[in-house]
Amino acid sequence: MNRVFYKFRSHRNGEDLARTLRIISEGQIYATKFRELNDPAEGDFKMADGSAADLETRKVLHTQIRVVSLCRFYSNALLWSYYADSYSGVCLAISFPDDHQPESVIYNALHDSIVPDRYAYGHAEAAKRHARRKLDYWKHELEYRVIKLANSEEDKLFVPCTVHGALFGVNTPKEDRSAIEDAGKSVNPDFFTDEVELSAGFSHPCLGTGLGAHPRARNNPWWLSDGGGPLFRTDTNKCFKCDAPEIGDLKNGYFLEEHLLKEVDAPDYKLKANTILLCPSCHRKAHIDRDFLRHLGGNR
Ligand SMILES: [Zn+2]
Ligand SMILES: [Zn+2]
Numbered sequence: 001m002n003r004v005f006y007k008f009r010s011h012r013n014g015e016d017l018a019r020t021l022r023i024i025s026e027g028q029i030y031a032t033k034f035r036e037l038n039d040p041a042e043g044d045f046k047m048a049d050g051s052a053a054d055l056e057t058r059k060v061l062h063t064q065i066r067v068v069s070l071c072r073f074y075s076n077a078l079l080w081s082y083y084a085d086s087y088s089g090v091c092l093a094i095s096f097p098d099d100h101q102p103e104s105v106i107y108n109a110l111h112d113s114i115v116p117d118r119y120a121y122g123h124a125e126a127a128k129r130h131a132r133r134k135l136d137y138w139k140h141e142l143e144y145r146v147i148k149l150a151n152s153e154e155d156k157l158f159v160p161c162t163v164h165g166a167l168f169g170v171n172t173p174k175e176d177r178s179a180i181e182d183a184g185k186s187v188n189p190d191f192f193t194d195e196v197e198l199s200a201g202f203s204h205p206c207l208g209t210g211l212g213a214h215p216r217a218r219n220n221p222w223w224l225s226d227g228g229g230p231l232f233r234t235d236t237n238k239c240f241k242c243d244a245p246e247i248g249d250l251k252n253g254y255f256l257e258e259h260l261l262k263e264v265d266a267p268d269y270k271l272k273a274n275t276i277l278l279c280p281s282c283h284r285k286a287h288i289d290r291d292f293l294r295h296l297g298g299n300r
Helices: 014-026 052-063 077-083 115-121 123-130 136-141 174-187 222-227 280-288
Strands: 005-009 028-033 065-071 090-095 143-149 157-160 162-168 192-204 208-215 257-260 275-278
Touching: 005 014, 005 077, 014 028, 014 090, 014 162, 014 174, 052 065, 052 123, 090 222, 115 123, 123 143, 143 157, 162 174, 174 192, 257 280, 275 280
Parallel strands: 162 192
Antiparallel strands: 005 065, 005 090, 028 065, 028 157, 065 143, 090 162, 192 208, 257 275
16 A cells, blocks of 8 residues: 655645646646755754865755655644645645655754765765754654755756645635645546544644644545544553553643554554553653663554
């Protein structure tokens, strides 16, 4: 099964919408220059010694690396606000051919030295590997990236893709919805569209907070059941590790946090058996010290 990823888009003008329609009808998506990404700190790395080699790697990173930024899930309410212009844009469900598969972003490693990679693989590969790293305050986005190397600074690079459907926010204008639906149906009669609705959901620190947008339809396509992430809460009421009791509730917010025992790319990550509750302190430890939960057989 080819996995589906999500691309949020804002439509602030006619050209933004036209680009969305072209992604759908042409089956390809523009790969952005690394410098045009939304975090200005993106791409910094520890200069080894300010040598000519450092500057050369940085030049490749800034001029030749191209990135398609995607999300693993569509359900994070924060992402609808940031990237779909407060629920007025669209979230496209997209898959990619084998040789253009998105890779998960590695958080917390942005400022790592690139020297070992450069030694082992050269400037281009070191720059590509570095483009997968991001500071961990972006962790809640669960971003994935298709990372490509262009031949030159002027190169415009497009990545082939298939758009399976589109999710609209509550504020997406009617005309935009019908234009997107028409474009989708003209390439695929099964093109799926739906509107997401907000629900309180739960804060899920493993997946980032704000798991709150759900589609309304009942007969959903296969890709929707994955993109929603785990939305249940386990029945226990104490920290799995230290027995600290639950002191909150649905109305006031929970104290204990859901922790996933499997990575989100494991097919069974969302089974109830693979989620436990931890107190915030144990949860932090579980993510920092991989041995902390070892006896549970977890891998996070
Ligand atoms: Zn605990
Ligand atoms: Zn966790």
